[in-house]
Amino acid sequence: MPMKNGEMTLSELKRLVKKYDELMSLNVKGMKRPELLEAIDQAGYDVNHKKMTLELKKAKMKRLPTTIKMPPKPKPKSEADKKKAKDKKRESVIQYIIKNKDVLEDERIKTL
DSSP: OOOTTSOOOHHHHHHHHHHHHHHSOOOOTTOOHHHHHHHHHHTTEEEETTTTEEEESSOOSSOOOSEEEOOOOOOOOOHHHHHHHHHHHHHHHHHHHHHOGGGGGOHHHHTO
């Protein structure tokens, strides 16, 4: 949902940059909105808030995508998928403990 002034929110900007990141590289972890806008500008792109795209300012020597459109929102995971992931993680922990039995001698585990 755009902000009141019609600009994209931080999460929407991050989704756009992640799509760009598949093609080039730009690390967005820990960035706030102004920092992210500055990083996009330094990468040579303008943010079009109305069309929700990143547009290349001017061509460079490297092959850069000229326009990056907003990717679709990720689908939420179903309860079955969440349970399957949890079971898989639990099984991997069990397998690790079986391979490394000396882990059971750790004082922190004994108190559990």
